[in-house]
Amino acid sequence: MTKPKPWLSLSGIGVFAVLLLAVAPLVLTDHWLNNLGKYCCWAIAAVGIGLAWGRGGMLVMGQGVFFALGAYSMAMHLTLETAGDRVPGFMVLYDPLAPLPAFWEPFRSTAFTLLAIVLLPVVLAGVLGYALFKRGVKGAYFAILSQALAVALATLISSTIRETGGDTGLSDFKYFFGFVLNDPANKVMVYLIAAALLVMCLLAVWQLYRSRFGELLVATRDAEERVRFLGYDPANVKLVAFVFSALMASIGGAMFVPIVGIITPAEIGAAASILMIAGVAFGGRASLFGPALGAMAVGWGQSSLGSTWPESWTYILGLLFIVVILFLPNGLSSLPARFARTRRSAAQQPAPAIATAELEGVRS
Amino acid sequence: MSTTSKRRRALVATGAIATTITLALAGCGARAGDDTSGGGPTAAASCVDTSGSTVKLGFLNSLTGGMAISEKTVSNVLHMAADEINAGGGILGKKIEYVQEDGATDWPTFAEKTEKLLTQDCVAAIFGGWTSSSRKAVKPVVEKLNGLFFYPVQYEGLESSPNIYYTGATTNQQIIPAMDFLASKGVKKLFLAGSDYVFPRTANAIIKLYAAKLGIQIVGEEYVPLDKDDWTSQVAKIVAAKPDFVFNTINGSSNVGFIKAYYDAGLTPAKTPIISVSIAEEEAPAMGHEVTGNYASWNYFQSLKTPTNSKFIQSWKAYPNSSGVTSDPMEAAYISLYLYKSLVEAAGSFDVDAVNAAAKKNTITFDAPEGKVTLDGKNHHISKPGHIGRINADNQFDIVWASDAFIKPDPYLEGYDWFPADIRKQLVGAAG
Numbered sequence: 001m002t003k004p005k006p007w008l009s010l011s012g013i014g015v016f017a018v019l020l021l022a023v024a025p026l027v028l029t030d031h032w033l034n035n036l037g038k039y040c041c042w043a044i045a046a047v048g049i050g051l052a053w054g055r056g057g058m059l060v061m062g063q064g065v066f067f068a069l070g071a072y073s074m075a076m077h078l079t080l081e082t083a084g085d086r087v088p089g090f091m092v093l094y095d096p097l098a099p100l101p102a103f104w105e106p107f108r109s110t111a112f113t114l115l116a117i118v119l120l121p122v123v124l125a126g127v128l129g130y131a132l133f134k135r136g137v138k139g140a141y142f143a144i145l146s147q148a149l150a151v152a153l154a155t156l157i158s159s160t161i162r163e164t165g166g167d168t169g170l171s172d173f174k175y176f177f178g179f180v181l182n183d184p185a186n187k188v189m190v191y192l193i194a195a196a197l198l199v200m201c202l203l204a205v206w207q208l209y210r211s212r213f214g215e216l217l218v219a220t221r222d223a224e225e226r227v228r229f230l231g232y233d234p235a236n237v238k239l240v241a242f243v244f245s246a247l248m249a250s251i252g253g254a255m256f257v258p259i260v261g262i263i264t265p266a267e268i269g270a271a272a273s274i275l276m277i278a279g280v281a282f283g284g285r286a287s288l289f290g291p292a293l294g295a296m297a298v299g300w301g302q303s304s305l306g307s308t309w310p311e312s313w314t315y316i317l318g319l320l321f322i323v324v325i326l327f328l329p330n331g332l333s334s335l336p337a338r339f340a341r342t343r344r345s346a347a348q349q350p351a352p353a354i355a356t357a358e359l360e361g362v363r364s
Numbered sequence: 365m366s367t368t369s370k371r372r373r374a375l376v377a378t379g380a381i382a383t384t385i386t387l388a389l390a391g392c393g394a395r396a397g398d399d400t401s402g403g404g405p406t407a408a409a410s411c412v413d414t415s416g417s418t419v420k421l422g423f424l425n426s427l428t429g430g431m432a433i434s435e436k437t438v439s440n441v442l443h444m445a446a447d448e449i450n451a452g453g454g455i456l457g458k459k460i461e462y463v464q465e466d467g468a469t470d471w472p473t474f475a476e477k478t479e480k481l482l483t484q485d486c487v488a489a490i491f492g493g494w495t496s497s498s499r500k501a502v503k504p505v506v507e508k509l510n511g512l513f514f515y516p517v518q519y520e521g522l523e524s525s526p527n528i529y530y531t532g533a534t535t536n537q538q539i540i541p542a543m544d545f546l547a548s549k550g551v552k553k554l555f556l557a558g559s560d561y562v563f564p565r566t567a568n569a570i571i572k573l574y575a576a577k578l579g580i581q582i583v584g585e586e587y588v589p590l591d592k593d594d595w596t597s598q599v600a601k602i603v604a605a606k607p608d609f610v611f612n613t614i615n616g617s618s619n620v621g622f623i624k625a626y627y628d629a630g631l632t633p634a635k636t637p638i639i640s641v642s643i644a645e646e647e648a649p650a651m652g653h654e655v656t657g658n659y660a661s662w663n664y665f666q667s668l669k670t671p672t673n674s675k676f677i678q679s680w681k682a683y684p685n686s687s688g689v690t691s692d693p694m695e696a697a698y699i700s701l702y703l704y705k706s707l708v709e710a711a712g713s714f715d716v717d718a719v720n721a722a723a724k725k726n727t728i729t730f731d732a733p734e735g736k737v738t739l740d741g742k743n744h745h746i747s748k749p750g751h752i753g754r755i756n757a758d759n760q761f762d763i764v765w766a767s768d769a770f771i772k773p774d775p776y777l778e779g780y781d782w783f784p785a786d787i788r789k790q791l792v793g794a795a796g
Contacts, residue, residue, distance in 0.1 A: 031483045035476070081396075089791065093522065094565045096787040158589055159560060167561045167590060168497035169471055172504045175396045182508045185393030262472050262501050303476065310427045310466030 006210055009288050013202050016289070020195040025188055034259060037191035039299035040198045041256040046280045046295035047201045048248030053277070054285030055209065056241040057221030058138070062146035063249040063276050064268035065153050066121040070250030071268065072157075072164070073120065074257040076104055077113035078173035090170075094162040101163050110177060117254045118247065125246030126239070133235035133242075138224075147270060154269030169264030176258045194255040198292065201248050206288055208244070217241055278317070282324050284331025294331060410510065411486040414714050418461040419454070421446070421704075422481035424492035424502070429469025430591060430616065435494045437646060437687055438516060438697045439464065442491055444683045445701040455705045456712070463487055471501035478505040478513070488714040489514060491700055494693070495615075496520060496562040503528060510716050514704060516697035518641065518662075520566035521775040522791050524743045526720055531700040532693060533663050534745055534775040535570050541750030542611070542639050542661035543571060545765050547578045551608045554580050557598060557622065558613035560587040567613050567641070570777070577782040583607050588614070593621025599629045602636070612640040619643055623651045623658075633657030639752070644691035648759040656755050662692040663748040664734040665761045673733035689760075690733070699732045703739060703746070706730055735770065745773030 024036055045063055052058045079088050086092075087100050106112045128149075132142060157164045164170070179186045208214050220227045220234045227234045257263050266272065275298060283294020298317070306313040328334055412420070425439035426432050446460045454460060463485045465477040474493065481487045482505070489512035493499045499515050506513045506527040513528045521534035546554065554575060558564025568585060575582055583605040586598040599622070602610060614622050619642065626638070639659040645666050648655055666677060666689055673690075676698065680686050706729070708714055711722035722728065723741040730737055737746040747770040753761025776792065777783040 029483065031479055034479070038476075086790065090562075092787070092790045093520075093562070094569065096569070096784070096790065155589075161560060161562075161565060168500055171471070171475070171501055178396045180394040180396060183393030189393075260472050260475065261504060262475055264471050264497070266470055267472060303480075306468065307465060307477075307480070310468065314428070 006206075009206055012289060013199065013206060016202070017199045020199065021192060024195070025192070030184055030187065033191055034187060035299070035303050036296075037194045037259040038256065039296040040191075040194040041252040041259060042276060042279065042295040042299050043292040044194070044198050044201050044252035044255070045249040045276055046283070046291040047198070047205055048245030048252075049276060049280045050285055050287070050291030051205050051208065051217075051248075052241050052245035053280065054287070054291065055214065055217050055221060056238055058238060058242060059140075059143040059277075060146050060242070060245060061143045061277060062148070062150035062273050063245070064150040064270075064273035065146075066125065066246040066249035067253035067256070067272075067276075068153055068157070068263075068268035069120040069124065070117045070253030070255075071257050071263045072170070072253075073107065073113055073116040073250075074254040075170040075173070075263045076107040077110070078176060078257060079170050080104065080108050081177075082172065082174040089172075090165050090168070091162055098162070103163075117250055121246040121250035122243055125243045129239040129242040130235075133238045136235075147273065150268065150273045151270045154265040157265040157268075165264075167265060169262050169267075170257075171262035173258065173261060181258060181261070190255070190258045194259060197251055197255060201251070202288065202292065204244075209288065213237070213240065278321055280331075282321065282331060284333030286330065287333040290331045290333035293333070297332075410716070411483065412488045412714060413486060414458060414488065417458060419456075419458040419714060420485060420487045421460055421462050421701075422485060422487035422490040422492075423462050423464045424467055424474065424477055424481065424490050425464075426469040426494065426498075427464075427466040431467075431469045431494050431498075434616070434646070434693070435467070435492070437691075437694055438492065438494065440683070440685055441680065441694045441697050442701060444679065444686075445698050448679070449701065449705055455708050456714070467492070467498055471497050474498045474501040475505050478502045478511070479509065482506070482509045482511040488512070488708075489704055491516070491697065491704075493517070499528070500562070512704075512716055512719065514700035516700050517693045518696075520563045520570075521777070522566065524745075524775050526744075527716070528744060529700065529703065529723075529739075530745045530773075530775075531696040531703060533748055534773050535567065536774045536777060536780070537663060537748045537750060537771045538641055538661050539567055539570060540574060540780075541765075541767055541771070542641065542752065543574050543578060543580075544750075545659075545661070545752045546580065546609055546611075546639065548765070549609070551580055553583045553605075553607045553609075555583055555602050555605055555607035555610045556585040556613070557595075557602070557610055558587050559590045559615045559618055561590055561615075563615065564613035568611075570783070571611060573782055573784075574780075588618060588622075590616055590618060593618045595622040595625040598622075599625040599631070602626070603629050603631065607636060610636060610638045612638050613642065614640070615642045617650075619647060620650050623655045627654040643755075644693070645689040645760060646687060646691045646694075648755055649689075652759075653757070655759075656757055659752055659754050659764070660761060661750070661752050662761075663751060664690075664692040664695040664732075665751055665753045665763060666690045667753065667761050667763060668734060668751070670733060670735060672731055676733040695733050699730055699737065699746070702730050702732075703728065703737075707739075737770070740773050743773055743775050745775055747772050 025033060028036060045067055049060055049063055052060045158167045160166065173181055175181060176190060216232060216237050220237045224234045279295035279298035280291040282298060284290025301317060305316060324331060423439055423442050425435040427436060446462055449455060450459045463481060465481060467474045467477060478490060481490050491514045493502055493515050494517050496519050502513055503525055507525060511527060514531060515528055516531050518533040518538050556568045556571060558568055572582055584601055586601060588595060588598060637658055639661060641661050643660050644662060677690050680690050681688055707719045707722055710728060711718040723739055726741045728739040735749055737748060739746050749770050750767035751763055752765035754764050756762050776788050
């Protein structure tokens, strides 16, 4: 695979940041800016999936779990902020006299909520990853296990309607850390925070990919045994990538709540987790921008194409997915390189050695 | 060394982003405690344009996903009502131009599409929704943008909003009549079976309170998630509990599984009948003869003999893609569009505040298929007749009980002394 050009990538992030933080708020309507904020949240989670799956070879099919940790931590805090001293309205509805469940109480605190958004995914992914990677669980087994966790959590939330809002979810938030959410200026602020967090996540993985750890991660993906022979523990390498991806999913989830205004188990369950993966595969899982752009494209498709062709949009998505997997296994972001190569090979003789090397890089 | 300089630049970039966030935080709008009541600077200006010969309305129904089977019919009947109104000259002389959106049985999508309809399409009002979860997702958005939402399905009550009109029954128009009917039948032991979400949970909380007053004993209470249809183990509990009647608040296709398990367990309408609040003419055929003989509580039945109803049934049967039968939620959706027409014409304007002011006069009525309904301007619900129907062999309903008069809507059950005042106070407080 051709060596990435770090400065090109960094200026790419710069352009992306300017587009998101400066241009978008000026040219988009409130509605589309809010939608873009939502896509940014999925993109943040997608950047993490790109790290774990694209670079680390771990097919994380249950990122909804970590998305949920961030989202529900935030939603619980905002619900309590809205309810003030009262028990949240939906709880009164199901059981008029019961008190606030104990696990809600600490989420009154802003500091605890912010810490929970960061620490809960880190701890859960840490424990889970340690147990799995040290035992050498990988491939399809890991994918199935992570997917099962997402299903289990969504079912748990659905069936604890009084404690978590169940299938209806948590909604109707009035304040965001003291700011009135209805105020258009505050909506723009919330969007800017999400967009800035996305840019920071991109910067973080850009740095990770260039570091020795990044090399080690790709090496672990491609030849785990050889990494072991060289004296590294591949389990630790994977663990770090997995924890980072969980953290990003949680941050995406946390910002999803004030932007969308509602969180339900449907947004974190199996289908939602797979849709996150679909965006990443679509954009190009191993590239820097691919996962984020892919996730945003899928989000946009859902709002826009889903409006025009409600019945056929899912088929369009499925078809696109199949086409991309079949013909562009490295996602849409590999299109320019592929195009350049075709032109090159049309001009000169084909260079099979490069093509094979690139394919090797794709395999995980 | 180049590595350190690269590191530093990454740091600078991160710093720049952090600064952006701080600036964003500093230069923003209202904080909690600021006075934002009365619209003020936070309420977005309405972009509704009625200067032309048309008025734009939004229809928001799940055309895909689990609820599509029910909501497509509502969408269809809204189209029929719009065609009828247009043929009669429109609303205030303006033809209805509708924008149909798909809620996709996904509550955040309902919220997103509501915002789109109000701010991008600039519709004057939105009609649709089915599940309480979808309504609860729409509510904060229409309140924020000062839009109008017409909700056509019976629900659990304990809600009212200046931006929502409810044309389905609240609890005192469906659940309480059903309980009165059970009491008149001498029922002593009742079993509650429902889907696990807002409506059944809340309805059952109310049923339990009223049952205590009526001297009816609740001998069991079971819930199954909306998307599951295996009721075998719950039905076994019903067999063991030996109730006189089962109160069914199950919704959607889960009912098919319940009725099948019930029938297979040897429970019969002759000994242990079921009263349902969600099986109507649309759903009954899917359960075939196994559901025959059981009861349902609704305000409207296809079998109601009113002149408006026969016209309604005739128009619906002739309408393209019609299912051929009429049902309560469909009729309520049909009412909602006509009610909006009356409201706008009474107000002489499409403006939301003018429409609400017109409603306040309590003079808005509509000669609906279920009878002449009157809008309550205070709580935005309508008066309705209570009816109990018994499912016959044609999967239609024979009406076996009717309320003495039209029942006034009472979403917070203020006229019922058995409903604890402190709970009502808490609920109203929590609803803000």
